[in-house]
Amino acid sequence: MIKPKIIVHGGxxxxxxxxxxxxxxxxxxALRKGIEILQKTNDPIETVIGIVCALExxxxxxxxxxxxxxxxxxxxxxxxxxxxxDLSVGAVAAIQNIRNPIIIANLVREKTQHVMLTGxxxxxxxxxxxxxxxxxxxxxxGREKELYHDLLKEKDVKIKSFFEMKHPSDTVGAVVxxxxxxxxxxxxxxxxxxxxAGRVGDSPIVGAGFYADDTCxxxxxxxxxxxxxxxxxxxxxxxxxxxxxxxHDAAKKSIAIMKKKVNGDAGLIIIDKTGDYAFDxxxxxxxxxxxxxxxxxxxxxxxx
Ligand code: GLY
Numbered sequence: 001m002i003k004p005k006i007i008v009h010g011g012x013x014x015x016x017x018x019x020x021x022x023x024x025x026x027x028x029x030a031l032r033k034g035i036e037i038l039q040k041t042n043d044p045i046e047t048v049i050g051i052v053c054a055l056e057x058x059x060x061x062x063x064x065x066x067x068x069x070x071x072x073x074x075x076x077x078x079x080x081x082x083x084x085x086d087l088s089v090g091a092v093a094a095i096q097n098i099r100n101p102i103i104i105a106n107l108v109r110e111k112t113q114h115v116m117l118t119g120x121x122x123x124x125x126x127x128x129x130x131x132x133x134x135x136x137x138x139x140x141x142g143r144e145k146e147l148y149h150d151l152l153k154e155k156d157v158k159i160k161s162f163f164e165m166k167h168p169s170d171t172v173g174a175v176v177x178x179x180x181x182x183x184x185x186x187x188x189x190x191x192x193x194x195x196x197a198g199r200v201g202d203s204p205i206v207g208a209g210f211y212a213d214d215t216c217x218x219x220x221x222x223x224x225x226x227x228x229x230x231x232x233x234x235x236x237x238x239x240x241x242x243x244x245x246x247x248h249d250a251a252k253k254s255i256a257i258m259k260k261k262v263n264g265d266a267g268l269i270i271i272d273k274t275g276d277y278a279f280d281x282x283x284x285x286x287x288x289x290x291x292x293x294x295x296x297x298x299x300x301x302x303x304x
Contacts, residue, residue: 002181002275003292004042006034008051009279010061010287011170012222012267020301022060023170023287028299030054031291034174038293044176044184045083045106052079052102052186055172059141062170064100066141067190072197075139077190078204079105080116084183084212091116091204097133098126102188105204107131116204151194170287171203173210173220175271179293183218183271185210185234192225201225207235216242217250217272223283227264231257237270247272251280258282 010027034051041047056064067075079101080091090109092101093116104126108117117125127133171189187210189203202225203209209225211234212218219234228234233254240250247270258264259282267281269288279288282304289299 001179002177004038004176004178005271005275005277005290005292006031006038006047006051006174006176007269007271007277007279007290008034008174008288009220009222009267009269010055010172012265012281012283012286013170014284015287015301019060023301024289024299026055026058026060027287027289028296029058030174031289031296031299034176035291035293035295038176038178042178044178044182045081047176048081048174048184048186049102049106051174052172052188053100056100056102056188060170061172062190063172063188065139066170067139068147068193068195069140069145070191070195070197070199074197075136075190076197077101077188078201079186079188080204080206080210081105081109081186082184082206082210082212083109084185084214084218087213089115089206091206092122093118093200093204094198095119095122095126097123097136098131099134099138102186104129104131115206118200119198147193171222173222173269175212175218175220175269177218177271177275181214181273183212183214183273185212185218185220187220187222202228202233205229207232209234211235211238213238214273217247217270219268219270221266221268222286223266223281224264227258227262228266230262231264233258233266233268237268241270241272247276247278251278255280255282
């Protein structure tokens with residue numbers, strides 16, 4: 001039997017000091033929700049969904065409510081989830097008007113023969129499943145409207161720089177292992193500020209934004225999506241564990257490989273099949289927390 005564990009992130013970027021407490025409060029609340037679900041159900045999928053919904057509902061983070069606006073002034077969100085027991089995956093990309101994209105991603109996993117639905121098709125599927133859409137206005141917060149209007153005035157927006165400077169980028173994610181060693185991973189995001197309409201990042205792409213396989217590890221990533229995608233960061237970390245590397249070293253090595261190959265800026269959380277958890281990031285800060293079934297181990301803004 002394994003001691004059930006949870007690890008959660010709320011983004012890797014240069015989180016300004018005045019936003020540190022909002023981030024740690026949000027992570028702590030999500031962790032407490034996760035502990036409650038895991039104690040009741042021992043179900044890693046239910047637990048990662050509960051955690052990610054709590055983070056999507058918290059306007060602090062760039063996921064669900066609080067998501068960035070794209071270049072066209074829309075809120076398009078991405079989310080993905082994976083069960084390490086059977087490698088089942090569900091994802092949605094560029095979905096609009098949905099409060100909790102991770103729930104739709106999981107419905108794709110459970111109720112369709114597919115791995116991913118996008119855009120209008122994903123929204124149509126959500127409605128078929130009885131999920132009530134929301135107006136975009138309900139997903140917007142003033143902070144993002146202001147940023148959008150500032151960016152509209154800029155001639156040449158450099159999206160990668162958002163991860164190195166004091167601009168928000170708060171993808172959220174969770175990895176959970178239950179007492180049987182079953183692992184689930186989930187990631188949700190509003191993407192990057194001022195992205196092109198239709199742009200899909202790493203978060204809903206299996207192997208990039210998330211990965212879970214009970215034979216090695218579960219991983220959720222955050223940061224500059226294009227760099228994470230090009231190095232399949234989540235799968236890279238899981239493969240490191242498969243090759244005998246510890247969770248701690250796998251996190252560090254994978255981030256270093258990404259940096260070296262594509263000069264990426266990112267963070268990741270990982271739980272290996274023995275229940276060891278770890279995280280690493282090469283951004284100035286990362287919001288992260290972890291717990292066992294008995295309570296919270298830590299919640300912090302990690303600095304590089
Ligand atoms: N990692 C979030 C994104 O680039 O969309």
